[in-house]
Amino acid sequence: METTFGPEFIKAYRGVWGVESETEDIHPSRDVAAWAGFTEECLSGYGDSLPEYNFELYVRDRLQKALDSPILQKQADYESFLAAVSTTDEDFRNATPVFIEVANPSALGWWHTRVPDKAGAEFADDVGSRFGVTINIV
Numbered sequence: 001m002e003t004t005f006g007p008e009f010i011k012a013y014r015g016v017w018g019v020e021s022e023t024e025d026i027h028p029s030r031d032v033a034a035w036a037g038f039t040e041e042c043l044s045g046y047g048d049s050l051p052e053y054n055f056e057l058y059v060r061d062r063l064q065k066a067l068d069s070p071i072l073q074k075q076a077d078y079e080s081f082l083a084a085v086s087t088t089d090e091d092f093r094n095a096t097p098v099f100i101e102v103a104n105p106s107a108l109g110w111w112h113t114r115v116p117d118k119a120g121a122e123f124a125d126d127v128g129s130r131f132g133v134t135i136n137i138v
Contacts, residue, residue: 003032003084009077016069028066028081034059036088042095045138046119050126053115060092060111100131 005013005028013028014020038056046053063085066072072081089111096114105113115127118136127135 005077042116
């Protein structure tokens, strides 16, 4: 599902990071799509390593920074942005039913405390070694 946003929202979104150039790789539609794509990977069985998984969570961190921005909250497209992120968040919760303990959970978003229940062997081994939980290998 492609979510489109108006030019004012896109400009404000980039402004959250102090970016004004359209050539920069910061765009709300791209970030929403990346979060949805990552969630789909988790639903079907995550196929990479734990460090890569943690890196991929960065897009959700970026979305949260945007969601918390008072400037973006005043934009006309904010509600559709919030709805797109919220829909994928619910899918991510369903795709990641295994909870893990992280060192400082209050410093991280809720999405950092969950992993999929099925994944490739490398990820399953990483999660088992690091967190002591067992997930299914696909």
